[in-house]
Amino acid sequence: MGGSPRTVVTTGQPLPDLDWSGEMTTLTDSWPYLGPTYLGATEKAMPEARAWHTIATRARGELALLPGYVLDSAPAVDHEPRTYLGWRAPSGEEVCCGADADAGRSAEVDALGTDPFFPSLLLGSPLGYRSEIAYNFWTPTLMASMVNALVPAALEAGVKSIVAPWIPDRRGNEALVTALEDAGASSGFWGYEDHIPLDADSWEGHLAALPVKKKRRITADLRKAEASGLDVRRIDGEQIRPHASRIAELICLNREKNGAGEEPGHILGLITALLDEGADLRAYCGFDNDVLVAVGVTIRKGHRLFTKWAGFDYDAIGDRSGIYFVLVLDAPVRDAYAEGLRVVECGAGAHRAKTLRGAQSRAMTTALLVSDASLRPTIGRWLGDFSAGRRTAFGDEPERSVPVLNLIQPGSSDGGCCSTG
Structure with missing residues (x-):
């Protein structure tokens, strides 16, 4: 039959x-x-x-x-x-x-x-x-x-x-x-929401293929982050667990700064569950004298890397450190190229700033x-x-005559109004 x-x-x-x-x-x-x-x-x-x-x-x-x-x-x-x-x-x-x-x-x-x-x-x-x-x-x-x-x-x-x-x-x-x-x-x-197709042969090739202004923005971010004096490093999997509570706190501080709300217990519960299940979780961290003050958290699934959360202690790092884009865009894209992945999914938030650094949009x-x-x-x-x-x-042409809304901009040049994913 x-x-x-x-x-x-x-x-x-x-x-x-x-x-x-x-x-x-x-x-x-x-x-x-x-x-x-x-x-x-x-x-x-x-x-x-x-x-x-x-x-x-x-x-x-x-x-x-x-x-x-x-x-x-x-x-x-x-x-x-x-x-x-x-x-x-x-x-x-x-x-x-x-x-x-x-x-x-x-x-x-x-x-x-x-x-x-x-x-x-x-x-x-x-x-x-x-x-x-x-x-x-x-x-x-x-x-x-x-x-x-x-x-x-x-x-x-x-x-x-x-x-x-x-x-x-x-x-x-x-x-x-x-x-x-x-x-x-x-x-x-x-x-x-934004994403970065990994069409070049390497991170260096990716940078070389960008328009001059976008490449300069990334280079400036890297220089400012280096000048910040933070110890920037990636920790993976179970290495994240001892820092999970602080990561959740930073993420919620970031959302609170920009007028949004989130419960630390929500973030902590999600991170813990992903770690318990063995998901490929990575945290790009900025430490100031061994104190975690900045973080971007990503999840790898298959051939894609998803940037999900970002959190910062702006009292410690200031508003214009450049560290945001290093942790949530530059380092994940660099590592994704090294692993032969196909795309970095950047999520919503800080849309204009991401597109100015080479992201495409949906x-x-x-x-x-x-x-x-x-x-x-x-x-x-x-x-x-x-x-x-x-x-x-968002800068698009209005489809018809309506009251113009002002996009609520992030509280600093370094971040988005929400978690990145």
Whole structure:
């Protein structure tokens, strides 16, 4: 009997039972933030986020996972659906790569209250800033079949809104956006993530191939970092564990400096879980008299290196040390070339500064669906306005006449407003 194997989609599921080595073989090309190791640590760090994953299986070993978490309230503004409509939290906390919101629009959104939005189903990795499906098989209808299953099931379970905040513009992901729109969601531009294809034959060849201005920026960073007097070195794997608490503290200091929020326990839990599973974790560290004052943390998976976290004690190193880019871009790219990797995934944050040093960009999309169909036109208009304002804030041409938002710049020339990934 011929024919293609049947795809089976189930919703509201726990994580698949895969350890890190299983992820390496089963979900080889997927982002580490979308796998059971990272997500399992997320669930321990965020017990308020109830796992509600959508899983597709086909033949033996064929798997697709769209992570999902039900939230009765948002633990941070990045997980708050109203944020993507122009709402500002009373605390003043900013989203990653935030933009000044229009006060009038924020008040309009606030006037709706929370009932139209919560409980909310956040699609993706809430601490990985990625809304995407991890999969090892493909059919033209895979993403649509998963969305078509999850939306009615989530609404029937009492979910009031479904938000996929960070869908990257990668091959195939347009099907995810389209499927959510077909189900009733609105979508709009969120920002950019950056990556560096390793097309040269070496780090030296990479530098030589860059335009003169970009090469000069990197050279200046290296010189300033050398002049800082810090002891810069890389530590790997279990060498990281004794420094894990300090690394988490530095990462949270960096986000706090730029108006964003993160809990040290979240970062520590993720780092510990990755180390426990034997993930290829590296920390690029700057020490001042044996005190860790600067760090960039990366994860290698397959042929890619992912720069995930950055943290700095600016009271110790100052705002213009140049150490940020040495730890989060230059040293990882140099080592990736030495190991024969194909790309360094730089993530979001400090977008303009990364592109000025040779990074390429992908747009990221936010999709938001509310259960109340009567509100969908208003939600679509607000999300569209916020999206267009963010495009202007990022330096893109406005798509239509909207209030111009000012991109909230990092607190120093050395860093981004969020973790780098």
